[in-house]
Amino acid sequence: MAKEPSEIMDNENGSSEDSALLKIGELAAMAGVSPKALRIYEQKNILRPVKVAPETGYRYYSPDQHKLLDALIELQDMGFSLNEIELLLSGKLSEDEAQKIFEEKRKTLNETIWKAQAQIEELDAIADGLFAKDMKEMSDEERAWHLAKLVRVSDHNVHQTLSEILWL
Numbered sequence: 001m002a003k004e005p006s007e008i009m010d011n012e013n014g015s016s017e018d019s020a021l022l023k024i025g026e027l028a029a030m031a032g033v034s035p036k037a038l039r040i041y042e043q044k045n046i047l048r049p050v051k052v053a054p055e056t057g058y059r060y061y062s063p064d065q066h067k068l069l070d071a072l073i074e075l076q077d078m079g080f081s082l083n084e085i086e087l088l089l090s091g092k093l094s095e096d097e098a099q100k101i102f103e104e105k106r107k108t109l110n111e112t113i114w115k116a117q118a119q120i121e122e123l124d125a126i127a128d129g130l131f132a133k134d135m136k137e138m139s140d141e142e143r144a145w146h147l148a149k150l151v152r153v154s155d156h157n158v159h160q161t162l163s164e165i166l167w168l
Contacts, residue, residue: 020062020063021050021051021060021061021062022060022061022062022063022065022066023058023059023060023061024038024039024049024058024059024060024061027061027065027066027069030066031066031069031070031073032073033069033073038059038061038069039059040082041069041072041082042059044082044083044085044086045086045090046072046082046085046086046089047061047065047068047069047072049061050062050065068089071089072085072089075088078105078109079105079108079109080101080105084101084105087101088101
């Protein structure tokens with residue numbers, strides 16, 4: 001984690017250390033995020049500027065913080081919330097606690113994959129069924145009924161369809 005801005009001494013001399021710092025817009029552009037996102041990360045105590053100019057409120061970041069920002073963005077892309085990311089990057093979690101968070105995310109991602117695979121299979125079944133009969137010769141009502149039958153009766157929702165039939 002970055003030091004608190006108040007922990008960094010303001011350097012009035014404009015030393016080379018200051019010139020190596022990145023303005024909020026520069027870091028945001030390098031990472032492909034908005035300055036507003038960096039302010040949110042600061043509010044969540046995930047990525048704090050190493051320096052805040054007292055007279056202007058401008059935020060400055062060290063070049064090394066770009067690596068932390070890349071990790072943060074990668075974790076967000078994987079579906080982690082900012083609260084989860086803050087916990088993971090804080091160093092406050094035990095290894096078991098961190099592993100539990102990763103295992104939960106792995107489970108969620110696998111469920112997403114399974115749902116997407118089921119939808120692809122269902123789309124394939126619908127497409128196959130659509131062209132099994134000559135759709136041009138059907139009336140609008142027959143096409144609608146045929147499509148409804150294809151969508152409702154697939155390997156993935158047979159249980160629901162059978163339940164509905166049994167309760168009619």
